[in-house]
Amino acid sequence: MIPFQLAEPASFAEAVRLIDPEDPTCRAVSGGTAMMLMMKSGVFQPSKLVSLRKVEPEYAAFTVSSDGALQAGALVRLGQLERSEAVRAAFPVLADTFPVLSNVRVRNVATVGGNLAHADPHMDLPPVLMALGAHITATGPSGSRTIALTELFRGYYETALEPGELISGLSVPAQAGRRSAYVKCTTRSAHDWPALGVAVSLAVTGGTIQDARIVLSAAVETPTRMTDAEAALKGAPIGEEAFRAAGEAAAKAAEVTSDVRGSAPYKTQLVRVNVVRALRKALAAEGAV
Numbered sequence: 646m647i648p649f650q651l652a653e654p655a656s657f658a659e660a661v662r663l664i665d666p667e668d669p670t671c672r673a674v675s676g677g678t679a680m681m682l683m684m685k686s687g688v689f690q691p692s693k694l695v696s697l698r699k700v701e702p703e704y705a706a707f708t709v710s711s712d713g714a715l716q717a718g719a720l721v722r723l724g725q726l727e728r729s730e731a732v733r734a735a736f737p738v739l740a741d742t743f744p745v746l747s748n749v750r751v752r753n754v755a756t757v758g759g760n761l762a763h764a765d766p767h768m769d770l771p772p773v774l775m776a777l778g779a780h781i782t783a784t785g786p787s788g789s790r791t792i793a794l795t796e797l798f799r800g801y802y803e804t805a806l807e808p809g810e811l812i813s814g815l816s817v818p819a820q821a822g823r824r825s826a827y828v829k830c831t832t833r834s835a836h837d838w839p840a841l842g843v844a845v846s847l848a849v850t851g852g853t854i855q856d857a858r859i860v861l862s863a864a865v866e867t868p869t870r871m872t873d874a875e876a877a878l879k880g881a882p883i884g885e886e887a888f889r890a891a892g893e894a895a896a897k898a899a900e901v902t903s904d905v906r907g908s909a910p911y912k913t914q915l916v917r918v919n920v921v922r923a924l925r926k927a928l929a930a931e932g933a934v
């Protein structure tokens with residue numbers, strides 16, 4: 646491995662100061678699970694890594710408010726959220742997603758901030774958090790700002806973070822009765838990277854879908870909301886006809902890519918089928934099968 650500097654600041658503000666915005670090889674490291682793979686494979690060679698592990702403990706803490714909103718520091722481990730009863734109660738879809746996200750060793754080390762900054766389109770959490778209406782706090786030399794997850798992912802391993810900005814926290818709003826589901830479609834083992842991810846979140850009253858969010862990942866270059874499919878559901882009665890219309894609309898609009906997990910036509914068919922499955926899963930309690 647090529648030598649590099651390692652800084653271990655005791656505060657988040659100091660970490661921000663230590664990142665050189667002019668030097669793309671000077672980067673933060675949190676859990677290190679993705680960083681180490683990139684370094685070992687030679688994809689990324691840092692001049693300096695700024696470890697966030699020793700910053701103030703509040704960045705490794707989270708709360709779920711009485712109405713069910715989540716506030717998490719960037720250093721919260723995925724495993725912490727996975728084991729929280731409060732997170733499970735407020736966001737059953739997150740509890741459902743963690744067990745299929747890699748393995749327990751990775752989840753016990755990987756952090757919220759590292760997960761979202763990595764911006765690999767195959768990752769499981771970004772589409773789910775996007776469907777839940779989450780946003781992050783980005784902190785840089787000139788202060789903090791919030792970025793909706795719908796605005797964060799700009800391309801393959803690319804985010805809207807400015808050079809020198811770090812993710813300092815995550816907020817997920819209370820779901821107020823919305824129904825959500827995630828379907829991870831792998832073409833090899835269940836814990837493998839998905840060929841397609843579909844996350845949905847729906848507001849329903851009296852058997853009618855009032856509002857829908859549908860996010861595709863993995864088969865597309867960046868997690869993407871399928872607005873045509875969402876429009877096909879708005880005001881529709883819960884049922885197969887609406888679900889199939891949404892699946893067709895998503896398959897028509899999705900800009901699907903080919904890779905080792907399948908050709909674009911194959912993945913387009915996965916979209917058509919798995920949007921329907923995700924909608925059925927989210928609305929099973931409302932009588933959808």
Ligand SMILES: Cc1cc2nc3c(=O)[nH]c(=O)nc-3n(C[C@H](O)[C@H](O)[C@H](O)COP(=O)(O)OP(=O)(O)OC[C@H]3O[C@@H](n4cnc5c(N)ncnc54)[C@H](O)[C@@H]3O)c2cc1C
Binds near residue numbers: 673676681682719751
């Ligand atoms: C064996 C293996 C299997 C995996 N399988 C899956 C899977 O099935 N599904 C899935 O979703 N994921 C999977 N992953 C990916 C895993 O989710 C990520 O590696 C992990 O979430 C990254 O978090 P981290 O804290 O370790 O990030 P790090 O490795 O520390 O950092 C990742 C990137 O984010 C940057 N960064 C870190 N923290 C911050 C911050 N606070 N602000 C700004 N930038 C930051 C780093 O500079 C780096 O570019 C797998 C990983 C491994 C190693």
